[in-house]
Amino acid sequence: MTEVTITRRSALLGASALPLAAGLAGAAPALAAAPMQSGGGTPFARFKVGGFEVNTLQDASITRDNPQGIFGMNVSAEEFGTVSAENFIPADKTRFFFTPTVINTGNELVLFDTGLGAGGGGNTVGALASAGYTPDQIDVVVITHMHPDHIGGLMGENGPTFPNARYVTGEAEYNFWTTEGAEGGAGPLVAKNVKPLAEKTTFVKDGDNVVTGITAMEAFGHTPGHMVYMIESDGGQLLLTADLANHYVWSLAYPDWEVLFDMNKEGAAAQRRKVLGMLASDKIPFVGYHMPFPALGYVETRGDGFRYVPASYQLQL
Numbered sequence: 001m002t003e004v005t006i007t008r009r010s011a012l013l014g015a016s017a018l019p020l021a022a023g024l025a026g027a028a029p030a031l032a033a034a035p036m037q038s039g040g041g042t043p044f045a046r047f048k049v050g051g052f053e054v055n056t057l058q059d060a061s062i063t064r065d066n067p068q069g070i071f072g073m074n075v076s077a078e079e080f081g082t083v084s085a086e087n088f089i090p091a092d093k094t095r096f097f098f099t100p101t102v103i104n105t106g107n108e109l110v111l112f113d114t115g116l117g118a119g120g121g122g123n124t125v126g127a128l129a130s131a132g133y134t135p136d137q138i139d140v141v142v143i144t145h146m147h148p149d150h151i152g153g154l155m156g157e158n159g160p161t162f163p164n165a166r167y168v169t170g171e172a173e174y175n176f177w178t179t180e181g182a183e184g185g186a187g188p189l190v191a192k193n194v195k196p197l198a199e200k201t202t203f204v205k206d207g208d209n210v211v212t213g214i215t216a217m218e219a220f221g222h223t224p225g226h227m228v229y230m231i232e233s234d235g236g237q238l239l240l241t242a243d244l245a246n247h248y249v250w251s252l253a254y255p256d257w258e259v260l261f262d263m264n265k266e267g268a269a270a271q272r273r274k275v276l277g278m279l280a281s282d283k284i285p286f287v288g289y290h291m292p293f294p295a296l297g298y299v300e301t302r303g304d305g306f307r308y309v310p311a312s313y314q315l316q317l
């Protein structure tokens with residue numbers, strides 16, 4: 001080691017002809033170029049809502065091409081480009097985030113959605129560990145809707161990922177995906193990951209409680225039984241909006257832009273207007289499953305649509 005150090009120092013001194021060398025004299029030489037680090041996705045973020053601790057978990061994030069094909073199906077390329085440029089984002093690429101949420105109510109640990117699953121590149125269990133929890137501590141798993149990026153983590157190679165949990169999901173959603181002939185793309189995964197848990201599942205409707213302080217609300221459109229969840233504790237409120245609106249610019253500012261993954265496009269747009277309107281008028285923060293991590297923000301009415309206001313420290317005080 002000593003030899004190496006001397007060698008490097010000699011090399012530096014030998015470069016005294018360079019104008020920079022005067023500035024370097026006496027400074028410690030750099031030992032090595034630091035390697036580039038890939039990744040860097042923050043695994044979790046923690047907030048307070050009244051007496052509840054709310055943790056958003058970064059299951060995964062991926063870059064995708066051609067976002068207009070997903071988020072702006074019924075607008076011109078010109079309009080899509082202009083709106084994107086006005087908001088400092090490219091029109092030819094986007095980044096998807098997948099964000100389950102785990103809430104400690106003080107009595108129960110409630111997980112909302114389970115990510116892509118290990119086979120799909122998700123790591124909800126790892127993010128959960130970063131937040132200080134193990135899978136066997138989860139008391140309730142709530143499934144907002146049954147697209148693969150929400151139910152992928154329910155099962156692992158050795159059975160249920162959350163062995164001590166009971167489950168909650170929308171009755172309409174379950175009935176849709178398990179009715180013969182109406183299975184669509186997610187049908188086989190529902191059969192594999194959701195159906196085996198049916199005996200431990202409570203099927204809820206609009207207004208039903210998951211536990212005290214967590215209430216299911218129908219927001220059908222993205223899928224036929226898609227639900228959002230209102231969190232209330234000690235006067236604090238937070239809405240988990242799941243896949244109500246899936247891009248912080250394209251879907252919030254332009255709720256009527258058609259989204260590839262919305263199974264009922266008009267219904268989904270109507271729900272965006274209704275629920276985002278409520279968030280804006282009541283100034284309620286929300287966690288959106290596909291918002292940029294940590295996925296927590298506010299909504300302001302602007303023009304004919306809404307503006308996303310990322311949260312800073314409001315729920316960390």
Ligand SMILES: [Zn+2]
Nearest residue numbers: 147149243289
């Ligand atoms: Zn989704």
